[in-house]
Amino acid sequence: MAATVHVCSQSQLPQCTPAVRAAQPAAATSSTLPSCTVTARPSGLHRRSVLAPAQPRRRAASLTAPVVAAAAASSAGASSAADLEVDVCILGAGIIGLCTALTLLRADPGLRVALLDRQVPCSGATGAGQGYLWLAHRDVGSPLFQLAAESRAMWRELLAPAVPELTTAAVEWQEVGSMLLSSTADEAAGLAARCQALAAEGLAAQLLTAAEARRREPALQLPAQGAALLLPSDLQVNGRATAAALLRACEAHSGRFTALFEEGALRLAAGESGRVDQVQTQARRVRARRSIVVALGAWSGAFLADQLADVRWAGAFRPRRGLLLEMTAPAGMPAVSHGLMEVSYTSHYSRQAIAGGKGAQGKGDGDSEEGIDITFTATTSASGSLLVGSSREFAGYSRDAPEHIVSAIMQRAAHFLPALAAVRWQDISVRAGPRPFATAGGPTVSPVPGVEGLLVAAGHEGSGLTMAPATAELVAAYLLDQPSRLDERVVEALRCPFGLSIEDYLSM
Numbered sequence: 001m002a003a004t005v006h007v008c009s010q011s012q013l014p015q016c017t018p019a020v021r022a023a024q025p026a027a028a029t030s031s032t033l034p035s036c037t038v039t040a041r042p043s044g045l046h047r048r049s050v051l052a053p054a055q056p057r058r059r060a061a062s063l064t065a066p067v068v069a070a071a072a073a074s075s076a077g078a079s080s081a082a083d084l085e086v087d088v089c090i091l092g093a094g095i096i097g098l099c100t101a102l103t104l105l106r107a108d109p110g111l112r113v114a115l116l117d118r119q120v121p122c123s124g125a126t127g128a129g130q131g132y133l134w135l136a137h138r139d140v141g142s143p144l145f146q147l148a149a150e151s152r153a154m155w156r157e158l159l160a161p162a163v164p165e166l167t168t169a170a171v172e173w174q175e176v177g178s179m180l181l182s183s184t185a186d187e188a189a190g191l192a193a194r195c196q197a198l199a200a201e202g203l204a205a206q207l208l209t210a211a212e213a214r215r216r217e218p219a220l221q222l223p224a225q226g227a228a229l230l231l232p233s234d235l236q237v238n239g240r241a242t243a244a245a246l247l248r249a250c251e252a253h254s255g256r257f258t259a260l261f262e263e264g265a266l267r268l269a270a271g272e273s274g275r276v277d278q279v280q281t282q283a284r285r286v287r288a289r290r291s292i293v294v295a296l297g298a299w300s301g302a303f304l305a306d307q308l309a310d311v312r313w314a315g316a317f318r319p320r321r322g323l324l325l326e327m328t329a330p331a332g333m334p335a336v337s338h339g340l341m342e343v344s345y346t347s348h349y350s351r352q353a354i355a356g357g358k359g360a361q362g363k364g365d366g367d368s369e370e371g372i373d374i375t376f377t378a379t380t381s382a383s384g385s386l387l388v389g390s391s392r393e394f395a396g397y398s399r400d401a402p403e404h405i406v407s408a409i410m411q412r413a414a415h416f417l418p419a420l421a422a423v424r425w426q427d428i429s430v431r432a433g434p435r436p437f438a439t440a441g442g443p444t445v446s447p448v449p450g451v452e453g454l455l456v457a458a459g460h461e462g463s464g465l466t467m468a469p470a471t472a473e474l475v476a477a478y479l480l481d482q483p484s485r486l487d488e489r490v491v492e493a494l495r496c497p498f499g500l501s502i503e504d505y506l507s508m
C-alpha cells in the first residue's frame with residue numbers, strides 16, 4: 001500500500017512553548033505544568049552556563065568526592081535568607097523525580113523533601129511520553145521485564161482511591177490492552193514464541209491471525225501472513241496528567257514538601273565531613289541532610305560528569321530524541337481501541353541496537369539519516385485523540401521536529417492504519433522529548449559509588465512512565481535503609497555502573 005502524507009513546511013507545524021513562570025524561586029504548583037502538547041522548538045535547553053563552571057575532566061578510575069568537595073570550598077559564601085534545609089533534595093521534576101518525591105513523603109512522615117527543576121515538571125522526556133505501561137514488548141524473564149511488572153503493580157498502589165489527588169481518573173488510567181503487530185511470517189513466529197513465554201508468566205496472552213486482529217481493531221490492516229499478539233492486561237495513562245497528579249499529591253504534604261521550579265541545580269558541594277549535602281541554585285543553597293537524588297533524565301550524565309569530573313557519566317546517559325504525534329482520527333476511521341505497536345520495537349533495547357546507535361551517531365550529539373529509527377505505535381487518549389509514534393535518534397538535546405521525521409512517522413503509521421493517509425498536516429501536533437538513553441541498556445538506580453550522600457535514578461529511555469514507582473521504591477529503600485520490595489536480581493541489575501566495565505565507558 002502506498003501511503004501518502006500531506007507535507008508542508010516546518011513553519012506550518014503548530015508551534016507553542018510550554019507555559020513558563022516568571023523566574024522566581026517561590027514554590028510552584030501543579031498549575032504551572034506545561035499545558036500544551038507541542039514542544040517543537042529550537043535546541044538550547046542544555047546550555048553550559050546553567051551547569052557548573054567547566055571542571056577539568058579526567059579519565060578517573062574511581063568515583064570519589066574530592067572534586068565536589070573542592071567545589072564546596074570555592075562556592076562557600078555567606079548563607080542567604082532563601083537557603084533551605086531539607087532531608088532529601090531531588091534534582092529533576094520529571095516522572096522519576098516526582099514519583100520519588102511522593103514515595104519518600106509517604107514512606108516517612110518525618111521527611112522534608114525538596115524537588116528542584118530548572119524548568120517546570122514535564123519539560124523533559126516526561127512531557128512527550130505516550131503513556132503505555134506495557135509488558136508485551138519486554139523480554140520475559142529479563143530483569144527489566146520484572147522491574148516493569150513490579151512497577152506496574154506499584155502504580156496501582158500509588159493510585160489508591162483514598163487519595164483524592166492521585167486517582168485512576170486523574171492519570172487517565174485505561175485498561176485497554178495492547179497488540180503487538182507483525183507483518184511477516186518470521187515476525188509472526190517470534191510473536192508465537194513471545195505469546196508462550198507471556199502465558200508461562202501467567203499472563204493471558206493470545207495470538208491472533210491478521211483477520212482476527214482486524215475484527216477486533218477494524219482500522220488495522222496487516223498482510224495475510226501477519227499476526228497480532230493481544231495482551232489484555234496491558235494499560236496506559238496520560239503522562240502529563242500523571243505528572244500533574246503526582247505534583248498535587250506531593251503538595252498535599254504541606255510543610256514537608258518544597259517545589260523549586262525555574263531553578264536549576266548549578267553545582268553540588270560537600271560539607272566538612274566530605275558528604276555531598278548541598279545543591280547550589282541561582283537563588284539559594286539547598287542543604288540535604290540525608291541525600292541528594294539525581295533524577296535529571298537525559299541530562300543526568302552531563303551533570304554528573306561535570307560535578308564529579310568523571311567522563312564515564314557523560315557516556316552512561318545520553319539524550320535520544322523521540323517525536324510523538326497527536327491528532328484527531330480522520331472522519332470515518334474506526335477508533336483505535338487497543339494500544340498498538342509493531343513488533344520491531346522490541347529490538348530497541350538489544351545490545352545490537354545500542355551498539356548500532358553508538359556507532360552510527362558518534363557520541364549522541366550528531367544526527368544522521370540512517371540513524372533514525374521509526375517504529376509504529378498508536379494509542380487513543382482518554383479524551384479521544386490519537387497518539388501516533390514514534391522516532392528515535394541521537395540528536396543531542398534538540399527539540400526540533402524535522403518535517404521528514406514527522407512525515408516518516410505518518411507513513412509508517414499509515415502502513416498499519418491506512419485511514420491515516422488522510423490526516424492533514426496542520427492537524428498534527430508534535431511532542432518532542434529527550435529519552436534518557438542508557439548505554440548499559442537499562443536504568444541505573446543506585447547510590448553513586450564513592451560519593452557519600454549522592455544517588456542516581458536515571459536512564460529509563462522509553463520506559464520511565466512504566467518504571468517510575470519501582471524506581472522510587474528502590475531510592476526510598478536506599479535512603480531509609482530498608483529492604484527493597486524489588487527482587488534482588490532486579491536491584492542488582494540497577495546498580496551502578498550498570499553492566500559495563502570501566503573500559504567500556506572509557507572507550508566510548
Ligand SMILES: Cc1cc2nc3c(=O)[nH]c(=O)nc-3n(C[C@H](O)[C@H](O)[C@H](O)COP(=O)(O)OP(=O)(O)OC[C@H]3O[C@@H](n4cnc5c(N)ncnc54)[C@H](O)[C@@H]3O)c2cc1C
Nearest residue numbers: 094096118124125126130131132265297322463464465466
Ligand atoms: C516520544 C516518547 C514517547 C514515550 N513513551 C513512553 C511510554 O509510552 N511509556 C513509558 O513508560 N515511557 C515512555 N517514554 C519515556 C519516558 O517519557 C521517559 O523515560 C521518562 O519521562 C524519563 O523521566 P525522567 O524523570 O527520568 O526525565 P525527564 O522527564 O526528562 O526529566 C528530567 C528533568 O530534569 C530537568 N533538569 C535538567 N537539568 C537540570 C538541572 N541542572 N537542574 C534542575 N533540573 C534540571 C529537566 O528540566 C527535566 O524536567 C517516552 C518518551 C518519549 C520521548
